[in-house]
Amino acid sequence: MRILLVEDEYRIAKALAEVLIDQNYVVDIASDGQVGWEFAKAFPYNLIVLDLMLPKLDGITLCRQLRQEGYSIPILLLTAKDTSTDKVIGLDAGADDYVVKPFDLQELMARIRALLRRGINILPSVFEWGKLRLDPSSCEVTYNGQAVPLTPKEYKILELFLRHSHQVLNRNEILKHIWSFEDPPGEETIKVHIRSLRQKLKYAGANSDFIETVYGLGYRLKQTF
Known part of the structure; x- marks a missing residue:
């Protein structure tokens, strides 16, 4: 946020x-x-x-x-x-x-x-997507009950996807929500964070395309349940 x-x-x-x-x-x-x-x-x-x-x-x-x-x-x-x-x-x-x-x-x-x-009173206090669970009050992320250790930027990106779970988010939208004005990322930074986030979720048991690429548009959470 x-x-x-x-x-x-x-x-x-x-x-x-x-x-x-x-x-x-x-x-x-x-x-x-x-x-x-x-x-x-x-x-x-x-x-x-x-x-x-x-x-x-x-x-x-x-x-x-x-x-x-x-x-x-x-x-x-x-x-x-x-x-x-x-x-x-x-x-x-x-x-x-x-x-x-x-x-x-x-x-x-x-x-x-x-x-x-x-x-954000229309949103749940805890976000869930299949076996993924994110608790904003404690900043804890689990997949199928297993803790998923994330960096602050990875956590913010995942929270953003969960808050907009049925939307495709392009790089510019991710940039505007996650990085401060004084901390602009390089062109490949978002790709690197998405790749790392996918790897950590996969290690916890999620599919490798849990965050899927919509070519030419951006990224979104893949519905598998």
Whole structure:
């Protein structure tokens, strides 16, 4: 899942991004509101964590702008102003929740998880495809009960396929969901990750084409059940 963090305080942005990345989220950081706006238009985010006080375009204005343009992405505001007026303004602008700085990291992560669950409430909490099982809450993957050890990128790719289990995903769609703006892969990188993922699933007992290539279009999960 992909999160946009719009925060101009480098120390806070870096620390929060590291925690999110450790929990298998893809994170883009924008240091001002205008860059945040450009990122939001360019990439499919599952959540925006948005500081209230930003250069160029403040958080309230950016929040309003996103809602006026029809973006329904959950928005969590970070604010140093613990007053009811500021909270009301933020919620009225279209924010879904807010956390006051300095924030408790565990509380912030809990609120992030809650907003992400709200955004995907039509999806199951555990994903299954035949004998494959992926639990997003623990990041555990098993096939026929056997643990499948995956790298963070392999896990994210497999989760993406399960969230879009009846769709063909091309390389550009995989790229947009899995890699951050600052971490673009080389042309063959996606192929390498798909190949490795197939090998690990095969080792656990899956067919070698569990993730099948649809020539000229992309990849999808093969239905064998």
